[in-house]
Amino acid sequence: MVKEWEPGLERDLLRGPRAGKLAVLVAGGAVIFVVYTISLFAGMAVAGVGYRVSPVLTVVFVIWGSLGCVVVGLNLYMHIRVIPREVRAGYTTGYRIHKEVDYVDPDTGHVLRVAGEEFLKTDERRRREALVAEAVDKRRAAGDGRS
Structure with missing residues (x-):
């Protein structure tokens, strides 16, 4: 039986x-990496030169490889350790992983999905985040110092 949220x-x-939090960094970094890759190869095609001829392209390539x-x-660290x-x-605190444990807001520690419950659709997650924020505001107004 699943505990009620x-x-x-x-x-x-x-x-x-x-x-x-790490998932946001990984996803953002991956998008930047893809855009950077397209720009890098487009620049090489337009310039018509390879890396040995252009020190600027060499530096850009090193930055590209480092970002990758x-x-x-970060992705390995997140999946192997965190x-x-x-x-x-x-x-x-990962959005759609491990149904067998509670899904918790990474900033506040409030449970957004209890263990065993189906993964939340985006609109339901947002609804629950709003209900949690409302509950926190009421608790603060009542003088309870917890967040």
């Missing part, structure tokens, strides 16, 4: 990086 559910989050390595490294650590603690 309610806006007041909270989890204590582990210290350190959170999968939900950073994105891959996500398993969160799952062992009984929750995840």
